[in-house]
Amino acid sequence: MSIILGSTLIVMLMASKPMFRNHLFICGCAFLLAGLTQKKELPWLLYVQLSLVYFGAATNKIFEPDWWSGQFMHNWLVNSQENQFYLSVSALMPEMLFAKILSWSSMLIEFSIAILLLFRKKHLLAVWMIILFHAILYTMTLFRFGHFFEDIVIILLIFLIWPKFKSEVYINRNVHLFYRPLVRLYFLNSDIEYEHNQVNTDSYWLKVKSGNRVLFDRSALIFLLKFTPNFYLSLFLFDQLIRFVFNGTIMHGIQISLMWFCILFFLPINFGRKSTKKIVLDAS
Structure with missing residues (x-):
C-alpha cells in the first residue's frame, strides 16, 4: 500500500508542473521508500532520503549569491512576509547583518544535519537539531511551508526503536x-x-x-x-x-x-x- 501510494503521488506531481510541491514530493518518496524497507531492518532508505532533503536544501542556497549576501532572506521577510520580528531585530543591527546571520546559519545547520543523519550514533543529535531548527523558524516566521513541518516530524518517527x-x-x-x-x-x-x-x-x-x-x-x-x-x-x-x-x-x-x-x-x-x-x- 505504501509503494502504491508513494508511486501515485510521485507520478501525479511529475506529470503536472503547476501541482508540484516539495512537501508533497517528500511525502511520496517517504511512502515509496517505506514500502521498500524490510520490516526487520533499519530504514536506511529513509535515513538517506532525509539526509538528501537537507543536503539539497543547503546546496541550493550555497550556489546562490543572494543567500551569501542575505538579500534573499531580507526580501522574503520584509517584502513578502512583513515579519515584525525581523524588522525589529534588524533595525538594531548594521544593514543586512541580521539577514546574513540567518542565511549563513540556515546553510550551516542544514548541511550539518545532512552529514549527521548518515551516522547512526549521531541520529539523536540530528533529530534534535531538526526539531529545534524548524521550531525556531516557525516561531520567528509564523510560516510552515505547506505541511513540510508536519512531514518532517512524522518522518522522524523512523528514529524510534x-x-x-x-x-x-x-x-x-x-x-x-x-x-x-x-x-x-x-x-x-x-x-x-x-x-x-x-x-x-x-x-x-x-x-x-x-x-x-x-x-x-x-x-x-x-x-x-x-x-x-x-x-x-x-x-x-x-x-x-x-x-x-x-x-x-x-x-x-x-x-x-x-x-x-x-x-x-x-x-x-x-x-x-x-x-x-x-x-x-x-x-x-
Missing part, C-alpha cells in the same frame, strides 16, 4: 477511578496495573517496566508517550482543531505554545528530581 513487547505500567492506586478508564484507553499498547506507592524518599507516582529497564515519573511518562500511537494522533487532531477554530495570530500563538511545551518536556534533560530514576535490571 519501538519496544518488542508491551510495557508494564504501574500507577499509584490512589489515582481517582474516573481517570483509570482514560489511562487504559490512551495507552492501549501497555499493560496497566495499580499498586500502593511506598511512602519514603524514593516514592514515585509512575513506574514503567520495559525489557530490562525500569523508568520512573517523568522519564516513565516520556517513554510511554513516545511509544504510544495515540499520542501522535492526539497531536495531529489537536493541531487540526486549532486550525479549524482559530486563525491568524491566535492560531499560531496556540500552536507555537503547544510546540515549545512538548519540546521542553521531551528534551533529554534531568531536572534534578530525586524521584526520576532509571534502573537497569540484571539479566538474572
Whole structure:
C-alpha cells in the first residue's frame, strides 16, 4: 500500500508542473521508500532520503549569491512576509547583518544535519537539531511551508526503536477511578496495573517496566508517550482543531505554545528530581 501510494503521488506531481510541491514530493518518496524497507531492518532508505532533503536544501542556497549576501532572506521577510520580528531585530543591527546571520546559519545547520543523519550514533543529535531548527523558524516566521513541518516530524518517527513487547505500567492506586478508564484507553499498547506507592524518599507516582529497564515519573511518562500511537494522533487532531477554530495570530500563538511545551518536556534533560530514576535490571 505504501509503494502504491508513494508511486501515485510521485507520478501525479511529475506529470503536472503547476501541482508540484516539495512537501508533497517528500511525502511520496517517504511512502515509496517505506514500502521498500524490510520490516526487520533499519530504514536506511529513509535515513538517506532525509539526509538528501537537507543536503539539497543547503546546496541550493550555497550556489546562490543572494543567500551569501542575505538579500534573499531580507526580501522574503520584509517584502513578502512583513515579519515584525525581523524588522525589529534588524533595525538594531548594521544593514543586512541580521539577514546574513540567518542565511549563513540556515546553510550551516542544514548541511550539518545532512552529514549527521548518515551516522547512526549521531541520529539523536540530528533529530534534535531538526526539531529545534524548524521550531525556531516557525516561531520567528509564523510560516510552515505547506505541511513540510508536519512531514518532517512524522518522518522522524523512523528514529524510534519501538519496544518488542508491551510495557508494564504501574500507577499509584490512589489515582481517582474516573481517570483509570482514560489511562487504559490512551495507552492501549501497555499493560496497566495499580499498586500502593511506598511512602519514603524514593516514592514515585509512575513506574514503567520495559525489557530490562525500569523508568520512573517523568522519564516513565516520556517513554510511554513516545511509544504510544495515540499520542501522535492526539497531536495531529489537536493541531487540526486549532486550525479549524482559530486563525491568524491566535492560531499560531496556540500552536507555537503547544510546540515549545512538548519540546521542553521531551528534551533529554534531568531536572534534578530525586524521584526520576532509571534502573537497569540484571539479566538474572
